[in-house]
Amino acid sequence: MRRRFYCEGGSEVTRVVVKEDGDALLPCSLSTEQNIQSELFDWKKDGRNVFLYDAADEYNSGRSGQDVQFKGRVFHFQDQLKHGNASIIIRNTRVEDGGDYTCAFPRLQGHVFHIKLVVAPILKNRPEVPGAAPEPSVKTLDQTKDWSVLQCLVRGASPKPLLQWKDSAGNILPAKEPQFTERGGSYDVILQTTVTKTDHYHCVVTQEEISHQTEAETYVHISGAASKPYVTILKAREGGVLLQCEVQGASPKPLLQWKDSAGNILPAKEPQFTERGGSYDVILQTTVTKTDHYHCVVTQEEISHQTEAEIYVQPIAHNCGEQSQGSDSTGLVIAVVVLSIILGVIVLLAVCCIKRRCTNKGSQAERDPL
Structure with missing residues (x-):
C-alpha cells in the first residue's frame, strides 16, 4: 500500500x-x-x-x-x-x-x-526475543474409551501469554480456566481441555505485545482401532461365491480390501459406510470364482493399525444346487416307477396263481362225480 x-x-x-x-x-x-x-x-x-x-x-x-x-x-x-x-x-x-x-x-x-x-509485524515464532514463550509441553492426563484430558504447560513467559487449544481444522476448543503462576514478572501457565474425537490437537501460545507465537501438537486416538473384521459367505451360485466383510466402530475411517492367498487385491463393490459420532461401520463385498483362502484386510494409516480375517472357499461346482435338486426328483420318479412295476408283477402273479388253482379244482371235480 x-x-x-x-x-x-x-x-x-x-x-x-x-x-x-x-x-x-x-x-x-x-x-x-x-x-x-x-x-x-x-x-x-x-x-x-x-x-x-x-x-x-x-x-x-x-x-x-x-x-x-x-x-x-x-x-x-x-x-x-x-x-x-x-x-x-x-x-x-x-x-x-x-x-x-x-x-x-x-x-x-x-x-x-x-x-x-x-x-x-506478524505473529510468528521469535525465540530470540527476551521473554518469548518456549514451545509448550503437551500431554494426556487421563483417557477413557470416550474422552481424553489434555494439558498444555508453558514456563517463564513474559509478557503474560494467551494459551488456546485447537483441533486440526483450527477451531478453538472450550477449556478450563488457565492456571497462572507469576514469578518475577514471568508466567507459568497451564491450560486443560477434554476432547472426544480422534484428531491432531494443537496448543497455541501467543504474546501479541512481542508478535510472538509458538505451538505444540499431540495426537489423540479415541477408541477407534478397528477390531478383527467379520467375514462370511452370503451366496454360492452359478458364477461364483459372494463374500462379505464387515467392520464396526472404526475411527478414523478405515480402508477395507479383499485379497487372495497370493496377496492380490480383488475387485469389489463400492464399500458401504455408516458414520456414527465420528466412528464408521463399513461393509465390503466381492465375488470369487476360485477355490482359495481369502483375506479381508482393514487398514487405518493415521494410527498405523491393520487387522484382517480369513475365509476358505471350497471347490465351486457350477449349477450344483440345481443339479442336486434335479437328481433328487429324478431318483424319486425312478423309484416310484420301479416300485409300481414290482407291485404290478406281484399282483399279476397272484391273479395267475388264483386262476390256476381255480382251474385245477374244476378239472378234479369233473373227474370225480358225486
Whole structure:
C-alpha cells in the first residue's frame, strides 16, 4: 500500500506499508523517463547503504559497501532503467527494515526521492526475543474409551501469554480456566481441555505485545482401532461365491480390501459406510470364482493399525444346487416307477396263481362225480 505526503521543507514522501516477511516495492522514477542505464542512483536508509547502481556496477554484481542488513535481499529492475525507473524491491522484509529511505541521483541535478517504509509485524515464532514463550509441553492426563484430558504447560513467559487449544481444522476448543503462576514478572501457565474425537490437537501460545507465537501438537486416538473384521459367505451360485466383510466402530475411517492367498487385491463393490459420532461401520463385498483362502484386510494409516480375517472357499461346482435338486426328483420318479412295476408283477402273479388253482379244482371235480 502506498500513500504520498510531504515532509518538512516541502519534499514529497511516499509511504509504503507491507507485512513482515513480505516483499516491499520502494518507488523511485524520473518524471522525464530518461534512460538511466549509464547513470548513478543511490539508495540509503538512515545513512546506511541499501543499494547503489553506477552504470551496471551494483552490489549484486560484486560491488562492496552494502550494509549487511540488506545483503542478498535488495534488487532493482534492469529492464526498467531505460524508462528512468530506479525502484527497488526488498525481499522478505523484517521489522527493522522499516524507516526513512532516500533515492538520489547525484549526477542529475541532485534529484532525491523520499520513501517511508512501514513493516507491520506478524505473529510468528521469535525465540530470540527476551521473554518469548518456549514451545509448550503437551500431554494426556487421563483417557477413557470416550474422552481424553489434555494439558498444555508453558514456563517463564513474559509478557503474560494467551494459551488456546485447537483441533486440526483450527477451531478453538472450550477449556478450563488457565492456571497462572507469576514469578518475577514471568508466567507459568497451564491450560486443560477434554476432547472426544480422534484428531491432531494443537496448543497455541501467543504474546501479541512481542508478535510472538509458538505451538505444540499431540495426537489423540479415541477408541477407534478397528477390531478383527467379520467375514462370511452370503451366496454360492452359478458364477461364483459372494463374500462379505464387515467392520464396526472404526475411527478414523478405515480402508477395507479383499485379497487372495497370493496377496492380490480383488475387485469389489463400492464399500458401504455408516458414520456414527465420528466412528464408521463399513461393509465390503466381492465375488470369487476360485477355490482359495481369502483375506479381508482393514487398514487405518493415521494410527498405523491393520487387522484382517480369513475365509476358505471350497471347490465351486457350477449349477450344483440345481443339479442336486434335479437328481433328487429324478431318483424319486425312478423309484416310484420301479416300485409300481414290482407291485404290478406281484399282483399279476397272484391273479395267475388264483386262476390256476381255480382251474385245477374244476378239472378234479369233473373227474370225480358225486
